[in-house]
Amino acid sequence: MTTRHTTLRKTALGTIGSGNVFADLGFPEPEIELAKANLVIKIDETIEKRGLTYARASKLMEMPRQELTRLLHGHTGPYTVERLKEFLSRLSP
Structure with missing residues (x-):
């Protein structure tokens, strides 16, 4: 990881971030990491909305x-944004 993002602002109540936690933590490609996180949230919401078991979702x-369990726990490293979009589309009815 690199140094923390410089747009953090200190206030009397605490620190205000940039809106991208990955940038604030100094990740090298914070926009990509945020996009991956948002896609994983959508995948999880779709699984829940459709009432799928993890076994059924992983087959779809x-x-x-x-691997699905690891993905839903935030291990997005091995996946590209495009691959996560593909997973999401496979879950759509």
């Missing part, structure tokens, strides 16, 4: 259930 997404 064509990935092992253990």
